[in-house]
Amino acid sequence: MHNKFGKLRGLGKLAVAVALMAASAAHAADTIKVGVLHSLSGTMAISETTLKDTVLMLIEEQNKRGGVLGKKLEPVVVDPASNWPLFAEKAEQLLVKDKVSVVFGCWTSVSRKSVLPVFEKNNGLLFYPVQYEGEESSKNVFYTGAAPNQQAIPAVDYLMNDVGVKRWVLAGTDYVYPRTTNKILEAYLKSKGVKDEDIMINYTPFGHSNWQRIVADIKKFGSAGKKTGVVSTINGDANVPFYKELGNQKISAEDIPVVAFSVGEEELSGIDTKPLVGHLAAWNYFMSVDTPENAGFIKKWRAFIKNDKRVTNDPMEAHVIGFNMWVKAVEKANSTEVNKVIDAMVGIEVPNLTGGVARMLPNHHLTKPVLIGEVRADGQFDTVWQTEGLVPGDAWSDFLPGSKDIEADWVSLKCGNYNTKTKKCSGQNYE
Amino acid sequence: MNASTSLRNGWQKVFGAGAKSERPPPGDTSHGTILYLEDISVSFDGFKALNALTLYIDAGELRCIIGPNGAGKTTMMDVITGKTRPDAGSAWFGQNTDLLTLTEPQIAEAGIGRKFQKPTVFEQHTVMENLELAVAGNKAIWSTLASPLDSRQRTHIEEVLETVCLQDRRDMRAGMLSHGQKQWLEIGMLLAQQPQLLLVDEPVAGMTPQEVERTAELLLSLAGKHSVMVVEHDMDFVRSIARKVTVLHEGHVLAEGSIDEVQNDPRVVEVYLGE
Amino acid sequence: MKLLGCMMSSIPGVRPGSLLLVLLLAALSHCVAASEAPSFEQALGALATSNFKQKERAAGELVGVRHANTRAVLDALLEGNLYYRKADKRVFIAVTQEAGLELRDALTLQSAGTADAADFSKITTNNQLRKTLRSALASFDLTDPDAQVRLGAVNEMLRSLDADSVSILRARERDEKDESVRQAIRTGLAIADLNHEDAARRLSAVEQLKGSLNPEVFNRLTALVSTSDDGSYTEPDAKVRSAARAALAGIENSRSFYSMLETLFFGLSLGSVLVLAAIGLAITFGVMGVINMAHGELMMLGAYTTYVVQLIMPQHIGASVLVAIPVAFVVAGGVGVLIERGVVRFLYGRPLETLLATFGVSLVLQQIVRDIFTANNRPVETPSWMSGSLQINEAFSITYNRLYVVLFMLIVFVILQWVLKKTSLGLKVRAVAQNRAMAKSMGVRTEWVDALTFGLGSGIAGVAGVALSQLTNVGPNLGQAYIIDSFMVVVFGGVGNLWGTLIGGMSLGVVNQFLEPHAGAVLAKILVLIALILFIQRRPRGLFPQLGRAAEG
């Protein structure tokens, strides 16, 4: 008896589920689905949850304005849990099961690499909002964060020309972004006449906390009589103990400035900023930049997240730009079909939050302003330097022997890695 | 032993390569003595558990070892079975096997079986499986993996089952047996190993009088075919089986002789009854 | 001289180094503003810009005019308290208040009421400007009545020594009465003398500098003995060269000695962190046989406790860390008792099961913390008495936070030893550890002792968390980073032996730090792990095994 009831109840549940699925399918026809692929748990949740909220805010706003092509946008949020294989699984789920028109997602390079084949195979559309090492241009991905030439190289230029740095420490966490960036910077510095003995390169593991030895080495390296600067690609959690150790060993920003590429407002809001004051960061956006667009964005963000202390940061701006570009492209193509949108994307222009206009280039990267800021005690940045105009993102670095002959152009060459020497487009022929 | 031979030995120990050739020969009792313990000393943390202990067991003998707590009875068994290495002294099984160079399984294969104080049978296994595990034969991994028991081994197990009166419990999990039955099963496992020398630690602890009686019969029936060394507190039991008794005290032999001789020895009386 | 200074101050785009010279010249020679030089008011107005080059120039001019308010304005600029009104670019010294900015006119230093911050723009500084400002302010201090201030000023000037500032120092040397200040000036002058055209002067300078550990001295001496591209020596005089070589050899000797001391200290401080993290585990694991995988999370709780204590007493950051120690002990210890009562007590004698169950507990604790404090790291401030370093000499200094961690670890260790060896709780703990049934029959309430022992080990973990909050991030993942290391330390040292944990942790720290310069941080860690695995296989019971029958079986 009991068993039979159980079975009946099971059947009932099934029926309800089927009905719900049918209903949601009917509902789906009236909306455009937007996938959000950011970790909401695990180690990357700290950074990525904010980006999920940013996309949700942008969608809500767009819907208030009447949606896109007369249809409402419907967010589909999944949690890849900071687990790289799971990123691929969830991406496939978004593209195949949920049939989303576009995905905003990923933070780490490894997560992007993990989903890349999925997007290419299923012809999806991904907006990737974080500064990265470059060396990639996929037909299906738009890179709205900075390439190395939009962050690292201008930062080094600033140190070299304005601060007068002659000796260089390239310190990074041992993963692909610092490795590549430092390879590029090393080649760049050498091309500017910096000698081998004036470059010190150091790699540490994720979450490194015992910086005594390395900071002491930097101090020694910096006492050789030439102005010394540190270019830091140290990641996330390892930064706090690093800066603390710098402070404790009495290395001030005035003596040995550290310019970081992974320390932004969001990261600073979680730490004691005292030891960081005066050190530098290079980004394409600072919350402190005083423009009406930015003020409006901050206000909207704080209202949406219901917290008037919340900060904004560079990857958030990248999502704002990416989202606005996608909306424009869809309207231009009058369709959400991926191939049409991709074709419409190149050349689209939307305003930056910090002034100027971001334009999508044929290599699927953006033009961006580059700003250098000094950390303030309140966790914000004082902009101390800014590029004259906008810097176009370069997918393939000119300073790496493997990639200097490679070019990405999805308009005329229809290729993400065209080798100008061999006149070949290898690998990424999806047609 | 130099490094390379130690490495090779270690390798053989683990991989079982050459296990057969390395198997120690059974105790050579041509001189009538099966176990020689000479000047054995063991100390833990400065406490001398065994102090220049010297003891001989004859082939086919049933020997009882008595002694107050801490006299070193269990430690002595540990030394014989290779669990504890002595600080000094020598231990030979027959004339040809130096026990101090062998590991526990090698000693077991050489022909020394041990029953523990607390009955330790494999509780998750059936009675039958317990005996199968113990039965003499090739115990290298490939043989146990590939081939079932041969008929000779099966017959032997049946005999043992009969000896320890567990025929009708053969498929019962050993953990379900009564305390006394576990003791017998363990003795049965000893027998299945077909050892020359049996070390039996407190076989009747916690048994009913009937069980004690049957255990005494069992042990007596074993003597002659095997050498048996029984450690026991129960003086009645010792009296019922003992021919020769050794008294241990503070790690060495205090007295040795027939039960009556020993019981009348003033030193023994002093140790047992206090000052 | 006068003319030069005043002229240079009006040259646009002067380099920071020469700007310093200008400032100093101005300070010493009471340069009167020439007619073409800008007035104080003009220079002040020129600060109201976002261009840093222009700000630097304006700051130089401010010093040049030697106005009575120069110092106040420069101080305000350095502190970030200088603003200008967007409407008319008028410059104010301002402090942020509830109602807005509380203003003082920079020209007159008169109060100018309060105003809405939105109408004002802060005059920001950058590193170069701040460095220049500090040097400029130092020049004011060179004649300060307080010898300490003068010493600071001289050292500030030595940070960027060039030929011009040397002459200023030389001038000051004659008037200087204080011995330590004179000594500092002389070192600077001797460094300068290394470039003197007279070989005898160079030789005596080398002689004077031969014991100095100042890195600048080392660099200059190295330059003396090096060859230029065509193979000829930069130092023509052979005598000076050999003296420099001898001096260098001496300096290098003591430098390598101190660098060894430094590595040793790094090792000891790393070891102290390991010991602190492991010592609570040594109790729960070593004494009770419980594998507490939530140990790291208990440390995390201790670190968060520090954060909360700081939130409660924001005015007393210095004391907050000390207050946090007992609080963290109670919090983590309390949670420990809960874990023991709720989970562990059902699992005594089954260490592998305790491992799994407490791992589950650790996940729950992490998530609780995430839900309360969010996944973001929390800022825990370092009190000022724990920042900075103890300068033993110019080649060797010890950072205070690490020093305190070493001391703190020793104190915790001593107290723990005392508790276990001298108190009745300790006696009972040891009794239960050795023979539970016997202890019980003698009237020891074993359940109570179990809970307290576990609480003690957990409380120590909390205390370790307070120390960690001063060294690393306070976030939900804090515990995970230390759990494997802690277990390795306990196993390496020998289970059930606090001394083993101490020596084990310390030696692991030292070995790691001596390996790191050769192998790099990651490889050093891997090597230590592999060495540990091999060591445990050679000595399964650790460095200091428990002896006797109890350890068998």
Place this chain on the structure above:
Amino acid sequence: MQTSASSNLWTRLIAGERGTQVFLALLLTVGVAVPILHLAFPEGSSLHLSTYTVTLIGKYMTYALLAIAVDLVWGYCGILSLGHAAFFALGGYAMGMYLMRQIGTRGVYGDLVLPDFMVFLNWKELPWFWYGFDMFWFAAVMVVIVPGLLALAFGWLAFRSRVTGVYLSIITQALTYALMLAFFRNDMGFGGNNGLTDFKEIVGADINASGTRVALFLASALALALGYLACRYITLSRAGRVVQAIRDAESRTRFIGYRVESYKLWVFAFSAVLAGIAGALYVPQVGIINPSEFQPINSIEVVIWVAVGGRGTLYGAVAGAVLVNYAKTYFTAALPELWLYALGTMFVIVTLFLPRGVVGLADRLTPRQRVEQAVTA
């Protein structure tokens, strides 16, 4: 009952245990039904199974194989290995290296020999340990040999000096932790944090094609079935009984003349090989292998699968792996913040109240003649 010893091997493996029968029947059903539903029904049909689902089930199967491997050492031999994810990852890396070499000139730099990550980090030539991985048979051999040899070396050192219980668990954690740190290093030549990814083809077939996915799925199902039967054979043999005797009373086993060390070693190594094979099948299906697979927490999680399912029964391990992973997929999608609470509480409840896992619970709820007791080989 002794007659069963001489009876057919298959009946012996299968007939004895109800759980095994259920498992094999289910596996067979899934193994047949999934490819049919995927290939025979067109996309859009309500009966169609997407590639996504096929791959997902295939992934669960590799997890199940890993769980069996852990159950063999832990549930049967009492060795609580907290480092089995390392063997899984090593097998995965061996397969990943083969897949990397298969990319050939289709990499973004078009280098025939060097994988992309080596090109942009300026590697001039292929490191020696990458040689041979362009051949499938070599990679397949390595999938077995590398985890197997590591387990043999590690086990030889550990078991010989009688490192047991908790100590062994801790050093297995240290082993996988050290490997994780090592593989994170870019200098090692395994792609660092990014690991190996962007695979193109496997034995000549497009790795993303649905036919290949089905083939990989079938290979996983087959590997799971064979692995299961192999473990079942071992546990039923006399050697299996010795292994369980070691779990229950190690020194007793030694006193009746078994070389405990060598039994442990072989079981450990065999289990490592199974884990390696599982890893090798996992990688082409998920499309990436990177050092986070070595994370100590992963190994602990596998142990939890086994504990939840019921250690000491092979089908229990399978059930645990599928159950926990399904719960994970569900929770991380529906209630991400609750996932850790659920997982953590599950650990505690299972260890405190369900020492034999859900399988044991099911047995207790439906009392049934314990068939396996009647069958003694």
